[in-house]
Amino acid sequence: MSEAIRNPAGPIELEARDLSVLYGETRALKYVSLSIPDRKVVAFIGPSGCGKSTLLRCFNRMNDLIPGVKIEGEALFQGRNLYGVGVDAVDVRRRIGMVFQKPNPFPKSIYDNVVFGPRINGYKGDFRELVERSLRQAALWDEVKDRLDSNALALSGGQQQRLCIARALAVEPEVLLMDEPASALDPIATQKIEDLIYELKQDYTVVIVTHSMQQAARVSDHTAFLYMGEVIEYGPTNELFTNPREERTEAYITGRFG
Amino acid sequence: MTEPVNDGVTTTSGPSTLNPGRAAALHVRPTFAGLRATPADAGASSARATPPHPAAQRDPSRFAPRIAQRRLIASGFAALCLFATLIGVVVLAALLIDIFRDGAGRLSWSMLTGFPSRFADRAGIGPALAGSAWVLFLTTMLAFPLGVGTAIWLEEYAPNNRWRRLIEMNIANLAGVPSIVYGILGLALFVRVMSLGRSLMAAALTLALLILPVIIIASQEAIKAVPRTIRLGAYALGATRWETIKHQILPMALPGIMTGTILALSRAIGEAAPVILVGALGFVAFIPTSPLDQYTVLPFQIFNWVSRPQTAFHEVAAAASIVLLVLLLSMSAVAIWLRNKYTRRS
Numbered sequence: 001m002s003e004a005i006r007n008p009a010g011p012i013e014l015e016a017r018d019l020s021v022l023y024g025e026t027r028a029l030k031y032v033s034l035s036i037p038d039r040k041v042v043a044f045i046g047p048s049g050c051g052k053s054t055l056l057r058c059f060n061r062m063n064d065l066i067p068g069v070k071i072e073g074e075a076l077f078q079g080r081n082l083y084g085v086g087v088d089a090v091d092v093r094r095r096i097g098m099v100f101q102k103p104n105p106f107p108k109s110i111y112d113n114v115v116f117g118p119r120i121n122g123y124k125g126d127f128r129e130l131v132e133r134s135l136r137q138a139a140l141w142d143e144v145k146d147r148l149d150s151n152a153l154a155l156s157g158g159q160q161q162r163l164c165i166a167r168a169l170a171v172e173p174e175v176l177l178m179d180e181p182a183s184a185l186d187p188i189a190t191q192k193i194e195d196l197i198y199e200l201k202q203d204y205t206v207v208i209v210t211h212s213m214q215q216a217a218r219v220s221d222h223t224a225f226l227y228m229g230e231v232i233e234y235g236p237t238n239e240l241f242t243n244p245r246e247e248r249t250e251a252y253i254t255g256r257f258g
Numbered sequence: 259m260t261e262p263v264n265d266g267v268t269t270t271s272g273p274s275t276l277n278p279g280r281a282a283a284l285h286v287r288p289t290f291a292g293l294r295a296t297p298a299d300a301g302a303s304s305a306r307a308t309p310p311h312p313a314a315q316r317d318p319s320r321f322a323p324r325i326a327q328r329r330l331i332a333s334g335f336a337a338l339c340l341f342a343t344l345i346g347v348v349v350l351a352a353l354l355i356d357i358f359r360d361g362a363g364r365l366s367w368s369m370l371t372g373f374p375s376r377f378a379d380r381a382g383i384g385p386a387l388a389g390s391a392w393v394l395f396l397t398t399m400l401a402f403p404l405g406v407g408t409a410i411w412l413e414e415y416a417p418n419n420r421w422r423r424l425i426e427m428n429i430a431n432l433a434g435v436p437s438i439v440y441g442i443l444g445l446a447l448f449v450r451v452m453s454l455g456r457s458l459m460a461a462a463l464t465l466a467l468l469i470l471p472v473i474i475i476a477s478q479e480a481i482k483a484v485p486r487t488i489r490l491g492a493y494a495l496g497a498t499r500w501e502t503i504k505h506q507i508l509p510m511a512l513p514g515i516m517t518g519t520i521l522a523l524s525r526a527i528g529e530a531a532p533v534i535l536v537g538a539l540g541f542v543a544f545i546p547t548s549p550l551d552q553y554t555v556l557p558f559q560i561f562n563w564v565s566r567p568q569t570a571f572h573e574v575a576a577a578a579s580i581v582l583l584v585l586l587l588s589m590s591a592v593a594i595w596l597r598n599k600y601t602r603r604s
Binding site for chain 2: 060062065067090091093094097098100102104105106107116117120121164167168171
């Protein structure tokens with residue numbers, strides 16, 4: 001893998017350097033190095049258990065919550081090691097937001113879902129205005145503006161996921177990590193999330209883990225193919241899909257395994 | 259139902275190497291299989307030359323369904339279970355009827371508020387009711403924060419190691435310790451060592467210890483039932499552990515915690531044995547006004563009256579039992595109402 005592919009042009013927002021994650025004795029992620037450019041969409045693809053979600057969760061220290069996990073190497077955010085001395089995971093997670101595979105709204109009102117993050121992080125502005133802005137960014141405002149006080153669990157799956165995106169955006173992060181954000185949704189809801197990702201990259205760096213190669217091809221600028229805990233290939237999405245350098249990448253994207 | 263049933267997949271032209279006799283039989287007696295099989299199917303199955311479809315090996319003679327007999331066993335078992343249920347219901351009903359027949363006539367406002375007396379027709383449960391209310395209040399104040407705090411620590415903070423498992427195992431065992439043993443502990447520790455004497459506080463502390471394991475276990479279950487995705491969602495927004503617990507986990511677990519606590523408290527309020535040991539009085543002619551006052555409680559008052567020879571006192575005891583039952587049933591009702599109210603929402 002050439003250095004140019006490891007390090008795409010433009011300012012770098014996130015970077016992994018010889019990053020490994022161990023669950024007990026198992027090395028789930030093996031000495032991974034890659035750079036994620038600012039305000040681009042990067043997709044991680046690969047078969048189940050390849051380590052793509054593990055890599056994603058390194059970037060907002062969600063792996064810390066798993067008992068017995070050990071992280072080696074460095075994960076840098078704007079040049080600073082996220083696992084360095086004096087870096088607080090709570091601060092990292094506000095600046096690097098996350099959306100999960102299954103929509104997980106809190107069983108509270110739509111309004112309370114959005115204001116929870118800002119409230120605990122001491123937001124000083126107007127909460128009503130923030131709620132509207134966040135919901136507009138997540139393309140949900142028009143559907144819920146008349147029922148902000150109703151329970152979030154009453155929304156459809158796709159709406160719930162957009163609420164989770166709005167909730168993540170409300171704390172004004174710089175990066176948005178998405179762990180298979182559309183895998184539990186129907187095609188129309190998926191389409192909406194994908195359109196949204198396209199909008200979001202104007203202001204945010206987006207890293208998305210996906211099982212759908214079509215989705216990776218549609219939404220991302222760069223794609224990394226992971227297999228057995230290693231990055232096999234990483235490059236501009238159109239090149240990786242039309243002209244893969246590695247045989248295993250080609251085998252995977254043509255559906256011969258995985 | 260002895261006719262062999264074929265399906266659409268097997269065709270008479272298909273090779274049947276395992277059971278040539280059956281294949282021959284099918285030739286003689288074609289079934290409706292031919293109606294559904296298309297020429298393409300027939301061509302495909304013969305071209306593949308695969309072993310015959312399992313349906314071709316069906317042999318009803320290998321089964322003995324005995325439907326009628328199995329149905330009989332099934333209804334027999336249902337009847338047995340109904341009988342078991344009815345025994346409980348009938349015994350409870352008999353008990354209630356008996357108590358109501360004896361005691362309903364003695365229920366009155368003066369009986370509820372009056373003081374005990376040497377004369378059964380003047381005896382009231384005022385001090386016992388007040389004592390039970392005090393004990394309920396003090397026990398709640400002691401056991402609820404301790405129990406919920408322990409459950410939160412065990413579920414959210416404690417590392418999952420040998421020590422935690424040891425603590426949990428001991429708590430589970432404590433839940434099964436007879437209440438009289440707690441009474442002995444209360445007598446030694448609270449009454450004697452802490453010199454609380456025959457006070458409400460000594461009783462409340464003893465009963466709090468008694469129900470603490472139940473509250474801890476119920477709260478742990480309620481906290482465990484909060485989905486992990488909710489925790490992750492809160493953490494991902496930059497919440498600390500305490501903020502996640504306070505704003506997300508506790509509100510979701512609270513109905514379960516409340517239900518467990520109320521049921522545990524109703525056990526405490528019905529206990530006589532431990533409060534006898536820690537010094538409840540048989541005859542209290544005043545309403546306790548502070549936690550250090552002497553006292554009696556309803557179950558002990560009932561016990562006291564029942565052990566007297568005069569039938570008239572037995573009637574007062576029955577009336578007091580009705581009051582205690584109503585108290586316990588309304589506590590259970592609140593617990594059930596809480597549970598239904600919050601489970602319907604999610």
